[in-house]
Amino acid sequence: MLKNIQEWSVVLVIVGVIVVLGNWLGFGVMPFEAIPGMLILVLICLAGLFIGKILPFNLPSMIYIAVLGVIVSLPATPGSEYVVHATDQIDMLAITTPVLAFAGIAIGRRWADFRKLGWRVIVVGFCVLSGTFLGSAIIAEIVLQVQGIV
């Protein structure tokens, strides 16, 4: 357990530093302005990962992390104003960039398998995108009509 926390902390802090630097270059936010927000995000992650590890339910830790993120940013939560202001300094896309850099390196090993999927990915991909969009639009349309809004 202790070793896990140590691993998580090292990785999150280092990725956090990379994000802060990318955030500086890509979005013009000075690192010292972004550091408090990044620390808050790292703490939320650590707490969520820890909760996921100790609780007996077989739920992804991501759910605990997401819920914690919502809770600390709700207006009713004491100090949320500061949390929101601090984390606002870090652009979501600045976090996505290192994630995808890791993914790119990792995916390289899987390229042969990925190619085996080939044209099927494109067919299923278009079905997934259009199915999701259409499904959402249809339900929204029905509910809005039932409510008499449109």
Added chain:
Amino acid sequence: MTRKQEPLEFWKDWRLYFLILCIVLVAELVGPIDFSVGPGVISLLPLLIAFAIGFGLYFTPIIKEKQSKNAQSFVTLSISLLVAKIGGTIGPAIDTIMEVGPALLLQELGNLGTIILALPIAILIGVKREAIGMAPGIGREGSVAIITEKYGFDSPETRGVMSMYVFGTVFGAVFFGVFASFLAAFTPFHPLSLAMASGVGSTSMMAAASGSLIPAFPAYENEIVALAGASNLLTMITGIFVLTFIALPLTLKLYQMFTKRKSPNASSKMDAGE
């Protein structure tokens, strides 16, 4: 510590950290690159550039097998930062979300439309367990995290969700831009419904979809932007729950149903195909 024969624990891979830092800095300096195609705008965001550099480097001696292996472990952990960030954007928007109410909440279930449309087609064209990762959602960060954590990085399910993630990252924005303006022009959907549907994917997909709705319904500009944004926030959070508790179980059930029916000739199809 020496249980496996790994020469080094993944988190001590300083070479990988340094490489990622370099990739991120280059990507942020270069991007985003925008160019328009018809009604949509293809935006090469830094994240796409970073992905391309990382992927390209794998085929050079700069990346050793070890770094690539270790990078897998980093994906899940670094995504958790993203999930925390997204969670933190929900709190301040809670009033907006309450206002737009039940329609916005219920349309999240519309994401299940992908299973009905994509899963049978995937199985029909010979995709196997990869379909379980591909069909239950649009395959954004949250889906990748959940599928990867549930099935492990080396599973066919993860390969499926990853391929969908890459597909959506590359084609999502332009596809949604074109698709949304197509629906606006040729279907009787109300602009508010289309605006809510615009939020189903990533932020860049949302921007492309809602952006291309505005020329079609200029009178609704503010509503379109507000609803697409709220829907996007909701999707990011509820998406995780809808996937875990509804979409993934439903996909598994349907997958079993479909594959049982065609099982006699299904087993050898994928391996023999191109």
